Each structure stands twice: as structure tokens, then as C-alpha cells.
Amino acid sequence: MEAVRVAGIGKYFSSNGVTALKDVSFALERGEIRAVAGENGAGKSTLMHILSGLIEPTAGEIEIEGKPVTFASPADALSAGIGMVHQTPRLILDFSVLENCMLGAEGRGSFLKYRSAAARLEALISEYGFDLDPAMKARDLSLSQKQKTALLTMLYRNIRILLLDEPTAALAPQEVERLFDFLERFAASGGSCILITHRLPEVMRISRKVAVIRKGELVADVETASVTAEKLSHLMVGGELKMNLPACSPQGDTVLYEAASVSRRVGGRTLLDSVSFALRSGEVLGFVGMREDGLEALEGVVSGFDGATGGAITLSGTDATGADTGALRSRGARYVPARKLERGLSLRATVSDNLVTDHYKDMSSGGVLDLEALSAYATRLAGYFDLGADIRMSAHRCSGGMLQKIILSRELSDVPTLLILAEPETGLDLASRYRLEHRIVELRNEGTGIILFSTDLDEALALSDRIAVLYAGRIVRIFDCADFASMDPEIVRHVIGEAMLGIDGCATGPAGAGPILAAPAGTGPGSGVAP
């Protein structure tokens, strides 16, 4: 039986004259997991928002289990059994996991029944094997826990049709597996699922059928088994993409950046525990791990946002301990933060203003800006990632992918001495990812030292020369990617994944004990070796 059928769905935004969707029709069987693939701005999210009642289509019909429906709000969709888990989990940060689940599904009566709700939630948690404490504040959850909480909020209200928007972005490989296990069980019990993703291996792994959307149109809706990943990416982009990156260049041998026993403790909690590493110019050093395992804290210290409470940092041979964001920037550091909306740009400024925050001073004299030069410069930058938007418009009208492109265009425009990249590929489509990776290689060849923070193992593997694994505030392993070249990717993922989750026994032991640990290529004292 069909769980969902949409026919001729179209969406035209009168506010900006954009047609986001044109005549999209497809059907989803009960118990089916359907993948939806497409580039940024292709219209995937718009389609999901229509199905979840956030926006109303300008054309077309929706049927749920054979019955025609119209959704005026998410409340309507939820009561019809459709729920959505957004890419950035929409949780109320000051609420506990339990309260987040209860919100909108409080049950009968005016008063909240915390106890029975908690019991029900506990049952769900153990049924699906999630590692969640219902009493925890959403603010304190890791990204993967947030994603699980968002899933729970839907399961809690007996959703039969789940819409998932890029759910795997922040998960370790093992966690992705667990999520997929969960989805399969959900489907087996009669639920249906639509999964937006741009990770083609995941499409191949989980879905029975895959729909591809390009520029608002459904260009393919086929059995997954009948297509290859290449074919899919061809469909998504609408042409061939050269995906072969330039080969690894030889690394320089001067130490550009060195952290010695850097610690950070706040309010009695140890966020970083004697982290030491050295970065050579022309090298990409990737840090992987959970954000709360030190990735976020190390990003804060390296970028100059947060101070270290112990240890020393040198940049280009001179002391940079305690240097703040401004000092680092003036010494040639550039920074793409993980928290884009907080640190990466201002939604209240125009696209153009956001593009030039790195260079406005160069285009001014006596404190007065040269607007024409700025505008020309911004236009040039906007072309780099093919932003495709009027640069005079306010940034708050941009999609998540466009915002990421703005940040990258700005921070990667020069050849920085040190480049700090955190989760650089989130929200990027294939073409932009390709461009980004290309640029990273370019910069590396120019001698830029790059520190990459990523919760996405594939991203880290694709970009890094070395990978350091953070667990519980410490570097537990540093891998040399050259050693992975000849290995089965699945085994690599598994090994690194275990280190990220602290389950390979090395978390407490000396860093050198791991089986695949390569000796650091550098010669600097202690470089690359975690204590």
C-alpha cells in the first residue's frame, strides 16, 4: 500500500520570484526507505517542507495512505503521521530531552505528566538502543545525540512517515550504521522513510529506490540497484564532474604551528587535556572526533576564540599563546568555523558585506571605504563558488549551502599562512565540494598549513595528510593517511571510527600502541605525538 503519493507538486515563492519546485510526482510504499538526492538549492528541502506542512505548495496534491490531505501547518502533517527531522536538529536548547519530546504531544489534560512520559520515552530509548538520558538539557547534547533526540521527538508521537534531511552529517561511521539499522527496523515495522542525502554510498546502502531532483524538477526516480554512484552524480549535476583530485604533493618540512600541552578547563571541567601537535606548512592535519570530545574546544583555542588554560602555542616560530582572533588573522590565519551562523557570517548584513569582511580595510583610505572596489571584489568572490545570488540581498535570505559558500569564498580567497577549517563541507553540493577540495590542494601546494576539524570521517579522509583522533579531550591517535592508501576504505573507517568512539583500547593507553599508527613524518621534537 502507498504511504505517500504526491502529484504535480509545484512551489513558487512570490517573495523573490523563484520557482523552487516544478511538477514533482512520486509515490512511497509503506515500509519503504526512499532516498532523495540533489544539489544544494535543487528543491529537496522545499519538497520536504511541503510534506511536513511548513510551507504550502502552489500546485499539486498530496495523499497519505490513500487519503488526500492539505497541510496548513506542521500540526496537520504531524496528526496525519508525517514528521520531519531537520538537518540541524530543531530542538529547544533549554528544554530537556524529555520536554523536547513532550512538546506538542503532551497527552491529555492540562498538566504535564512527566513521570508517565519519561517511562514511555525510556521504553523508546531502550527499544532503539539510543544512549540518551531524558533529563539532559538539549544544549548539553552532542550533535549525534541531538539528532537522536530529534528522531525521538517523532517516534514519541507515533510518526508513520519519517522525513530525514541529511541525518548522517555529524555521525561517526558506526553511528551511521546504527541509524540505518534503526531505519530498517522502523521500515520493517511498517513505517516509511524519505531520506535526503548527498552521500551516494549511503544512498546505495540504505535505499530501495532513489529520486533525483535537479533545479526543482524530478529528473529520475529509479530502483537504486539499477544505477551506479557515477550515474547518480551525473543525474544530480546534469553533466560530468571531474572528481579526480591532484595527487598528494610532497609536504614541506618547516613546522608552521605547534601546540605544546595545550589544556583548557572551564568551571572544573577539563575540555582539553595536554594536547600537543605540530603542523608543517603545506600540510593538512585533520582532527576527528565528537564535538564534545575536544573538537569544539580545540577549534576554539586554535582559532583564538577561547583561551587555553595551560600550554603554549607557536605560529611561524613566534609565540602565539593567548593570541586572539584579531592577532591571529593579522598574522595570516583564516578560519572557517563549525558554527557558521554564530561565527561565520552575519545574517543581518548583505551577501556583499559578508564577503568583504576580510578585506574592507585594504579597500579604504583614511577610514573611508571604496565602495566600488568592494563591490567589484565581492562580485569576484561570489563567482568563485558560483553563488548565483544578487550580492546586495540580505544574507538571511540565503539557503544553508549558499551561506557556506559565502564563508568559504571569503576565507579561502587569499593564500593564508594558517587555515583553520571546521566542517567545511556541510551543506555543500558536489560541485562546490569539488571546488573546495581543489582549492585546498592549491593552498597546500602554496605552503599553507591547514588544520581541519571534522566530525565527518569521509571528509577528513578525503582532505587530510594526517588525521588526529580526539577523545575525551586528548589526542588518542595520529594516523598518517599515506598508510591508508593501499587499505580497504571500510577497514580504515572502522579503525578510525573506533578511536573516535574511544572503544579501541587506546583511549587510555599510550598513543603509540595502535596497530596502524605511523611514525610522524616530521622531525620536530614531539611533533605529532600525543602524550
Next chain:
Amino acid sequence: MKNWFTSSPSSRPLRIAGRVGLFAALALAAIFSVSCSRDGGSQAKPGSIAVFVPGVVSGSPIYEMLVAGTQKAAAESKGSTVKVLEGGTDQAQWPEKLTSLAATGQYRLIVTSNPAMPEICAGISEKFPAQKFLILDGKLEGNKNIATVMYNQREQGYFDGYLAGLITKKLVKNGKPHRIGLVAAQEYPVMNEIIKPGYEEGAKAADPAVTVDFRVVGNWYDAAKATELANGMFANGVEVVLTIAGGANQGVVAAAKQKDRKVLWFDTNGYATEPGVIVGSAVILQDRAAYGKVKSWLDGKMEFGKAEVVGIKDGFVDFVQDDPLYLKAVPEDVRKAQGAMLESVRSGSLSLPVQAAN
């Protein structure tokens, strides 16, 4: 609170600029349509009077009397009209509003009342030499367009103070300090230089041991604060409070009623406000003054350039002794002493000239 302004995206200012521009355009269109149908400036009719109230009429007996007296006089004269304009409580605005009134040229006489008005009117008089002013409760000599009548508020304060002294002397025993209260809305020259000293002087005349507990509300309407101030006085052993705080007087009355203390009234007869609690009313008869002066102007008998000071002898300041509520609330011996004092002032044997208030 921040989302007051976070909600506006950056294009909003311009949109709103457009909106405001449109408003201006519509307004202009309306003006053209209306102003074409209007005739030019109108001439002042012989009996046209404007009352400029430096404040608001509501809740201010002084201004209510001013308006009532003027209207009464005008009503008795055929063809005479009265326009009342309120200037609001911000005195910085008064000159401009009064100038606007004079600038209309529609009013032969502007009647107003406040110690600060003479100098404001004198300034305006230079620009509009044809405009005549009658100012009550103020003093200015020698301007041929301005006539003033000033009340002897030293007498007024003295009357209430004397009664307060008498009552305190009678009620406060056992060597406790003799304190009387004065709650003022604000401190202003007449309050600080005439009324308060007069009040204290009168009280000391009746009971030399008396001291005055003076407190300020800060405005003319915060009754709850006035209640608290009065309660603070009562806790200090005050038995009688004079309250000169406009609407906030009600707070003093409520407190006194609850704590069984006495209140003195100022400017108007207040006995009925709270029988048994209000035990004295030192009044000025502004309605009578306004009536009499406006009438004499209408009859063409007003002398401009003169400054009168009027008191109990002239019948414009008084203490209400004949109200049945007064008779009921105040013991006979006290009433007798108060009456004797009033008689001595009326007869001139006790002279309380108001200091030349500049």
C-alpha cells in the same frame, strides 16, 4: 527584548522610508483639499477669552476653579466665548503653546494662573503687543498688557499650620516629639519659600515645640507612594499631615483613614473627601477671583500693569470654618482657638505679608 529590531531585515528601513514618504504625500494631498476650502485668519471677537492652563485641568482644583470662574463671567456677558487650552505638565513647552494661542489673534484676553506665568507672558507680550493677559497666582508690575493677582499663600499655609499645631499639642502626650507632616508633590519656589515656611510658622505659633516632617512624592499622581510617605510620618509620631500633592493626596487620605490620623487640605474645601479624616481646609477662592477679574475686564474696568496681592481680608484666601464636617470633626476648644487666630489675621492685628516673591 532584542527581537524588537532583529525582526527587520536590512531592506526594511528602505521599505519604511517609502511608507513614510507615502504618508507625507497623502497628508499633503489632504491639506490641499482641506485648506482650499478654508478662509484666512479670523478676527478676534470682542468678548473672546482663552484660558491657558499650565498643566491639565483634570484633578487640579486650582485650574478647575480658574476655568469655572472665567466661564461664569463669560456666560453672563452676551457674545463672550471661552476657549480652554491645556499646556501639559512640561513647563518648557508652555511658552510655545501660549505663543501659539496668542498667534491665532482670536482671543482678546488670555487668562492663566501660575507663579511662573508672568515672565512667560511678558516675553510673549513683546511679540504680540495687542494681546492682553490676566494672570492669577502670579505677580508682575508695570507691563501695560498684563494684570496679575497674587494670593497670600503665607496666610494659607499659616492657617493649616496653626490648626496642625493646635491638634498636635492636644494629641501628643508623654513628652513624645511634636511633629506635623507636609507631603508635597514637588519642591517649587512657592512651596519652599512661602507655603512651607508659613505652615511651620503657623504651627509654631500654636505649639512652639513642633517640627515639620517634609516629604516629596515626585509627581502629582502617585497615590501609592504618597501612602507610603504618610505611613512613614505616622510611624514617626505625626498626628496631622498637610497634603499638597494633587491626585496623590488620595493616598495620604487612605493612609490616614487606616491609621486614624488627621489630614489638612489645601486650596479647596476637602472635608467631604473623607469626613472625619480631613479636619482643615485652607482655601483660595480662585473661581471668585477669576470671575471678578474677568467680569471687570468684560465691563472694560480692568487696569492692566497692576499687581494685586490678595489675602483673607480681600476674601480670596480663607479657612473653611463653617462646614458641618469641620464642626463635627474638630473639638470645640480647638475650633475656638483657630477661629480667634483667623479673626486676628482678618482684622489685621496679626499681619502676615507675603514676602515679595521677586
Next chain:
Amino acid sequence: MSPELPAAKKKAAAESRWGFPAGLKAPAIAIGAALAAAMGFIVISSGNPLDAIGFFFSGPLSSPYFFGNMLNETGGLILTGLGVALAFRSGCFNLGGEGQAYAGGFVATMILLAEPAWPGWLGIATACLAAAAAGALVAGISGYLRARYDADELISSFLISSALLPVIDYLVSGPLRDPGSNLLATKAISPAFRLPSIMPPSHLNAAFILAIFLAVGMRFLFSRTVFGFELRITGGNREFARAQGIDPKRYYILGMAGSGAFHALAGALAVIGTYFTCHKGFSSGLGWNGIAVALIAGNAPLAVIPAALVFSYVDAGASSAILHTDFSFEAGSLIQAAVFLFITARFTRARFARSHFAHSHFARVRFGRKP
């Protein structure tokens, strides 16, 4: 930028550049509703509504005196509106405008009374600068507390202002009062220090031109200078500013101090242009109305000018109706209320708003402040 923009987008961009919205319908309805409500009040509360409406609209323009006074009020509102907008743009909320304006007027008066022999230009310049400095200091305290201790500037500016008002009240009506006058005011400043009048006999004076000039200057500051750019970026998102090497604390303090300076200047110019003395409580309403003006103008410096004009026009129109007809004092505030109620309203179908929400689902961040 992509070579070809969709036609509709191009159109929208072109329109927003000239300050007119894509759809004129919504603002037209809003203004129409505001005017209709205002007229409604006049009709209800007036015996001869046609006259009252006539005076409401034509009064402010009927003579140079009324017109000049309206513009004079506009000038003051422009200054306080700019002050509020400056704070808003830097991401602060200055709720202490009343006290800052009062302090500015007071300081200016004190200086001019202390040095009556100075040449006019010197006295005026010194008084304005000193007043601005005083205002900047008073508001800057709030900015500093925010930068240093994360103490909400909204509360501290309100509390400081509320404490300042009675203190200056006391000084003006007490020890520093002109003993030769019955006004609650200081001595009058020397005629040499009075700003040149523009449209006698009205109060319109050079301060109005200065206000316009400053609005244009602030527009220039925001759009064309490094300082303004950094201020806007900081106001838009503090953490982002920090990531870009701009010190946000600087703009907490400078934004608030600048806002205080504008308010104080409004107070000082009211003294040396209009009142020539420091009246007790002369600044009442300047600060609050400045907030309203800035919000109506969406914090855009040039839009502050028409917003202030609308504000003072409504005020002057109501005064005119009161002056000439049986229209009453409160009715004036009711008209203003009606305009406030409708001026920012959007009479569009609710559906539109939600599609906008979905389109910019990243949009809502709390402004530089942890939730």
C-alpha cells in the same frame, strides 16, 4: 554573481534601491488605516469634525510659525532617533535616552552660564561638545558594563537615566535655579550663545540643519566608513565580528557612547536653540519618542528624517486641532496612538509570512546574545 538574474529578482533589487517596496499595497493600506483611525477619533470626539480634521492637516503648515515649530521638533527627534538607531545598529539597546538628553541640556547650560563672556561660536561649540561628552560618558558606562561584565545595557541605561532625572530635577529647581524667576529653571544663557533663528518668530533654528547634516553624516558613516562597517557587522553578529578580528567590546562601548552623545546633543541644542535655559524636565518624551522614531525608520539614518517628520506632524496637527477647535487634550494622544498602532502593521495574508519563514529557515538567530 551569476550572469543572468531572474527578471523578478532584478526588479525587486532595483526597487529596494530606491526605497520603494515591491508591493505598494501593504504600506498604503497601513497608512490608510492609521489615518482612518485618527480621523475616526476626531469624528467621535469633536463637535465639528470637519474643522478639526482641517486644522489637523493644515495647521502645521498654516503659518511660518507653526511650520517652523514643527520642523524644530522634527530636528530634536531626528537627533534622538539617530542616537537610538546608532545603538541598535551596534547591537545595543539604549533605554536611557531621557536622562542622557536631560544631562546634555544641563551640562550645556552650566558651561554657558559659567563662561558668559566667551564668543558665541566658542561657547556653543564647547557646550555641544561637553554635552555630547557627558552623554557619551553616561551611556558609555552601560556599554562598558556590558562589555566587561555582560551586564545588560538595556537595564543599566534605564536605571542610570531614572536616577539622573531626579538629581538634575533637584539641581535645576533647587540650588541652581534662577532665584529671580518663578520658573523651575536655571538662569537664561547669554543671547550670544543662542543659535541663529531660521524662520522667526518660530523656534526653528540652526539645530535643525545640524540634525539633517548629522543624519546624512551617519548614513555616510554606516555605509562608507571602516568604522561604520565594523559597527554594522558587530551589531549584526558579535561572534562573527570577533572571528573577523573586530573587537566587539569596542562597539558595545562606542555604540552606547555615541548613542548617548546624540541624545545629549539633542538636549543641548534644545537649550541653546529653543529654550535658552535648562527647564526642569524639558527633555521629557525626547528619549522615548526617539525610540519610536528609530523603530519606525527601521534604524536607517535617512529614514529617520521622514519618520521624525511624521511624528512631529501628527503632534503639531493634533495641537493645532486642539488650539482652534473643541478638540481636547487627550484626543491628541489618541491620534498619535492610532498612528503608532498602524504604522508598522502589515495587512497581508498570513500565508505569505509562513512561506517566507520556510524560505529562510536559517534566519532566526538571537542577536549577539546567547539564548
Next chain:
Amino acid sequence: MISSIVDIMTPFLLAALGGLVTELAGSLVIALEGFILVGAFVALAVAGATGSALAGIAASAVFVTAAAWAFGRFTIGTKANIFITGLAVNLFAAGLTAWASAVLFGTKGVVKPAGLEPLARLSIPAIERLPVIGGLLSGHTVFAYLSWILALALAVFLKRTRTGLRIRASGMDAQAATVRGVDPDRYRLIAISLSGFFCALAGAGLSLGAGAYIPNISSGRGWIALVAIYLGGRTTGGVVAASAVFAVAEYLSNIAQGTVAIPGSLLLAFPYLVTFAVFVGYAIYKKGRGKLD
């Protein structure tokens, strides 16, 4: 002494609680001042007409809640700037009460219905004589007790009820609420209506306490209440504490007027200075606690 402090505190607390709900719902209402004024007028007018303070309180609560609802409906429906429409309400309140007063009582000034007794104070015999607790718990008007019960009820309401949960969610993250099928506008409207209810009580306490309606009797309490919301860290308990701080400061300033050799007019600044000092001190303390190790 405690009795006075409680008296001063009650209207602040009630109004601030009302404002708190709207702030938590993400639609702070600055029209508290206007609501208080209307509440004071309606309470006194009805109490004067019926001779029953209770009827006055009830009528005021119903009327102002309805007015707040209409205000919220308009502001939310037209997406108008709630600060500007709030200013409009404050202006309307002053104008409309004067107009209604003129129509009903023939004066725009003080309205004092004959025979309306000032509010009775409830004394609790057993507790009355206890030293500190006696003053705290006994001898207040019904509004003081009401404000405490409501503060407690509000805390429970926000924490333990469905509507409370949804109100808080609407203010913390309207979009997250929306995707869970909760319409934030609906709960903002409820919060705005609630603020009307609370302010009605604050106003009724003022006018019935004085036994009269005085134009502008709210005297800026609505504005100070707004500050109390933030001073109290946007929590119910904090708002109670902040109101108490301001009430104590105000009380001290009232007392000082009769006892200290500082001019009374100058002492009017005292409550704000004390509150400011407490505010800054608390901020410094908080900053110190969040320091790095």
C-alpha cells in the same frame, strides 16, 4: 516595615509577572503601564458602582484581559512592531480612561466614589504576633497574598502545564515549536492576554488601595516592572527577588525622606541607584563565577 515593603512590592510584582510571561513567549509587551492604568480605572469604576471591591477586581481582570487579547491579536495578526503598538496602547490607555472618566463621572480628574472603603487588611491572628514572620505573612491587602499565590501558580503553570511548556517553547525557539505542531502565535496571544490579567490586578490594587482613581496612577510602575523581568533573570523567582530589591530600595528612600538631611527631591533617585548597584554587583559576581580555572 515589612508591611510597607510588601505594599510597595505588590504592584511591581504583579505587573512584572505579567510581563515575564510575554517575555518568555518571545513577545515582550511594553504596554504594561497602559494595562495597569486601565485596570485601575475599571476596578474603581465597577467597585464604586457596585460597592463591592471584589466585583471591581473581577471586572477589571476580565476587561483588561480582553483588551490585551485584542491588542495581541492585532499585533500578531498584522506582524506589527510590538514595541510601537505597545507605545500606542500606553497612549490609548491615558486618553481612553480620561474620556471614559469624563463620560461616566463628569471629571477627567480624581474619581472617588463615596462610601468606597480602602482595602481591608487581612490579619492572621495566630501568626500576627510572631516577630518577623508575622509582618511578612499577616496584615496585607488581598493583592499581596494574590501576588504571591499567582507567582507560585505562574511558576507551576510555566513548568508543569501543557500551555506553560508551549509558551516557553514559543519564546525560546519559535521554529522548533512550529515543527512540533505548536503554533507560537497562539501561545504568544495567550501570554499577552495573561499579562493583561496580571496588570489588571496591579492596577486594581493601586486604585482600590487609594480608594480613588487618579489619572496616571500607574506612575511608571509598568516600566520598572519591565526592568524587573530582566533584573530577575527572566525567572519567576528572580522576578520576585528583583521586585523585592526595588521595593526595599523605595522603602528606604521613603524612610530617609523624614530622617536624613538630604533633600527629599534628591532621594527620589535612591531606589534606582540601589537597584543599579545590586544589578551591577550581581553581574560582577556572575562574571566572576564563570571564570576559567
